[in-house]
Amino acid sequence: MDCLFCKIINGDIPSKKVYEDESVFAFYDIAPQAPVHILVIPKVHIPSMDGISADNADIVAKIFTVIPKIASDAGLTNGYRVISNCGDDACQSVKHLHFHILGGAQLSEKMA
Ligand code: AMP
Numbered sequence: 101m102d103c104l105f106c107k108i109i110n111g112d113i114p115s116k117k118v119y120e121d122e123s124v125f126a127f128y129d130i131a132p133q134a135p136v137h138i139l140v141i142p143k144v145h146i147p148s149m150d151g152i153s154a155d156n157a158d159i160v161a162k163i164f165t166v167i168p169k170i171a172s173d174a175g176l177t178n179g180y181r182v183i184s185n186c187g188d189d190a191c192q193s194v195k196h197l198h199f200h201i202l203g204g205a206q207l208s209e210k211m212a
Pocket residue numbers: 104113115128129130131132139184185191192193194195
C-alpha cells in the first residue's frame with residue numbers, strides 16, 4: 101500500500117519515534133506547528149476518522165489511553181491539544197488516521 105505513515109511504521113521511511121507498542125506508533129511531526137508536535141497513529145491502516153467503526157474502535161480507545169503518557173513523557177505538564185483532521189475541508193494531507201499532539205506553549209484560543 102502506498103501510504104506514507106505505513107512506510108514510517110515499517111521503517112521504510114525514517115522518523116523520530118517517541119513511542120511504539122504492538123498496535124500504536126508515535127513520532128515527531130516533520131513540520132512542527134508548536135514547540136512539541138507529535139503524531140500518534142494506529143499500526144493498522146485506517147484512512148481517516150471516517151474509517152472508524154465498531155470493528156476497529158478498540159484501537160482508537162487504545163490510542164487515547166496512550167496519548168497522556170506520550171504527552172507526559174514529552175514534558176507537556178501544562179496541557180496540550182489533540183487534533184485529527186478528517187477529509188479535504190479539514191486539510192487532511194496524509195490518508196492514514198492520525199492524532200496530532202500539540203503543546204509546549206500557550207496555544208491559540210482559536211482552533212480554525
Ligand atoms: P494532516 O495534515 O492532518 O494530514 O497531517 C499530516 C502531518 O504529517 C503534517 O503535520 C505533516 O507535517 C506530517 N508529515 C508529513 N510527512 C511526514 C514525515 N515524513 N514525518 C513526520 N511527519 C510528517
